[in-house]
Amino acid sequence: MSPSVKVMNQPEAADLQAAERLTQTYEKMCTQMAKVIVGQNEVLKQVMIALFCQGHCILEGVPGLAKTLMISTIAQLLSLSFRRIQFTPDLMPSDITGTEILEEEEGTGKRRMKFVKGPIFGNLILGDEINRTPPKTQAALLQAMQEYKVTTAGVDYNLEKPFLVLGTQNPIEQEGTYPLPEAQLDRFMFKVTVGYPSFEEELAIAETTTASGLPTVNAMLAKQAILDIQQTVRKVLIGRSVAAYAVKLVRATRPKSDEAPDFVKKYLTWGAGPRACQAILLGAKAHALLDGRVHVSTEDIKYVAPPVLRHRLATSFRADSDGVTADHIVEKLFESVRAPMEK
Numbered sequence: 001m002s003p004s005v006k007v008m009n010q011p012e013a014a015d016l017q018a019a020e021r022l023t024q025t026y027e028k029m030c031t032q033m034a035k036v037i038v039g040q041n042e043v044l045k046q047v048m049i050a051l052f053c054q055g056h057c058i059l060e061g062v063p064g065l066a067k068t069l070m071i072s073t074i075a076q077l078l079s080l081s082f083r084r085i086q087f088t089p090d091l092m093p094s095d096i097t098g099t100e101i102l103e104e105e106e107g108t109g110k111r112r113m114k115f116v117k118g119p120i121f122g123n124l125i126l127g128d129e130i131n132r133t134p135p136k137t138q139a140a141l142l143q144a145m146q147e148y149k150v151t152t153a154g155v156d157y158n159l160e161k162p163f164l165v166l167g168t169q170n171p172i173e174q175e176g177t178y179p180l181p182e183a184q185l186d187r188f189m190f191k192v193t194v195g196y197p198s199f200e201e202e203l204a205i206a207e208t209t210t211a212s213g214l215p216t217v218n219a220m221l222a223k224q225a226i227l228d229i230q231q232t233v234r235k236v237l238i239g240r241s242v243a244a245y246a247v248k249l250v251r252a253t254r255p256k257s258d259e260a261p262d263f264v265k266k267y268l269t270w271g272a273g274p275r276a277c278q279a280i281l282l283g284a285k286a287h288a289l290l291d292g293r294v295h296v297s298t299e300d301i302k303y304v305a306p307p308v309l310r311h312r313l314a315t316s317f318r319a320d321s322d323g324v325t326a327d328h329i330v331e332k333l334f335e336s337v338r339a340p341m342e343k
Contacts, residue, residue, distance in 0.1 A: 016294060018232050023292035025220050029077050032217040036073045037066055038208070039201040045290065046192045046307055047074060047166065052229050052289070053282040055189025056145050056165040058130070058180075058311060065194050067168050068126060069214075075124040078226060079219040080162065083122035087133040093140035096120050097150045098157075115152055120144050123162055123223070130167035131177045138184055141165060145187050162226045182314075189279045190304075191311035229289070236285035238296040241340040246280040246301050248337050253313055253329070261336045267319035267329060272312035279308045298339040306330050 026048065033044055043059070050057045059067050068084065075082035085096060098118035104111050119125070120141075130138065144150055148159045167188070185191075197205060221229075251259045253271030264271070283304030284296045291300075306327055313326040 018229070019289050019292050019294050022229060022289055026290050029220045032077055032220065033070075033073060035215045035217060037070050038204045039197045040066075040070060040194065043070065043192055043194055044074070045287075046190055046304075047071075047164075048290065049283050049286040049304065050189050051078075051162060051164050051226065052233050052286040053189060053279075054162070054230055055279065055282070056167075056187065058167045058169060058185075058188045058191045059194055060169045060171050060191060061194030062172055062196075063170060065196070067194055068128065071124065071126050071166050073217060076217050077220050078124070078162075079222050080123035080164075080226075081160075082124050082126070083119040084126045084128060085119050086128045087130050087137070089133060091133045091137050093137050094118065096137065096140045097144070097152065100153060113153070115155070115157065117157070118150075120150060121157075121159060123160060123164065125163075125165045127165060127167040129170060131169050131180055134178055135181060138178065138180060142184060142187060162223065162230070185311050186273065186275055188311065189283065190307035192307055193310075233282065233286045233289055236288055236294050236296060238281060238285065239340070242284075242296055242298055242301060243281060245298055245337070245339050246284070246305075247277050249301070249305055249333055250274075250276045250280065250309070252333055252337050253309065261332075263332055263336075264329065267316055267322070267324050269314045269316050271314075272309055276308055276312050280304055283308060301339075302334060305334075 026045075029048075030041060030044065033041075037044075047057055047059075049055075059071075061067055072082050072084075074080075085091075096118050097120050098116050100113045100115050102111055103114040127141070144159060144163075145165050148161065148163055150157045150159065165188075196202075248259070250272050251257060252261060253264060253268060253276075254260055255265045255268045255271060257271075260268075260271070280301060281296075284300035287300045287303050288294070288296050309330050310326040313329060315324065315326060315329075319325075319329075
């Protein structure tokens with residue numbers, strides 16, 4: 001092979017240095033985030049992993065856990081434009097993508113149609129209570145999330161990258177909601193669970209938020225740096241046995257498959273598709289990169305598998321009766337599907 005020929009998808013010295021810099025930058029981001037948000041470090045990590053993989057997230061948690069504040073703070077840390085869309089039952093698709101208006105040119109008096117961009121034209125999009133709008137409006141996000149463009153009146157309008165959609169859901173109140181269709185759920189790389197803070201964290205929240213205003217945070221990454229990281233993620237090495245482990249985990253979630261264990265056949269009505277394999281491998285690569293490594297281990301696979309799979313598994317009535325959730329299924333899969341090098 002000629003020395004001038006570049007081998008694709010192989011980490012170079014520059015990639016190793018980028019991994020080390022990213023680890024240091026991520027630690028600084030956590031420090032900056034801690035000025036505004038107490039705790040929730042795992043939520044921040046999973047959102048960052050999704051961003052570096054060009055994925056999207058659903059954040060599920062009860063009201064009052066600072067999900068909106070967290071996302072807007074992340075946008076500041078990353079120098080990204082932030083747009084918030086409050087999903088309501090009367091929200092129309094054009095309220096998200098934009099609409100055409102009749103405009104009169106000054107001087108000539110001629111009239112022409114002009115496209116006014118909607119809030120989808122941003123870098124970090126917060127879809128607040130995304131399950132409170134009808135499927136017609138939910139579907140307006142599909143093309144934008146998958147193709148990074150919006151089509152209106154036969155004209156394509158490209159979205160600026162990086163582009164990340166974060167949809168929030170309230171798990172308590174289900175009255176007046178429209179559960180996301182499986183096809184749209186599958187477009188989200190992660191479903192991130194936002195839990196309650198610990199006693200110490202909640203005490204710190206109560207003391208700091210009632211004493212002074214919110215502190216400012218400093219931007220840690222520029223847009224171009226994020227785009228470069230997205231390319232570096234795909235160069236992270238992953239052994240065939242580790243990749244096969246991820247695929248085995250996904251295939252074991254399909255109850256009609258011979259590879260499914262008995263508890264899957266008992267508690268699931270259907271499992272994850274091939275897109276889950278892609279999400280696990282990409283997420284594992286980004287997780288390794290955040291740790292300063294350019295090779296993936298089985299621990300990286302195990303870290304990203306729950307947020308990738310929990311919204312792609314459909315539990316049966318028997319599972320609901322027995323209190324078995326998708327997360328329980330994933331934990332049991334770790335026990336039944338043997339990882340590489342295990343005996």
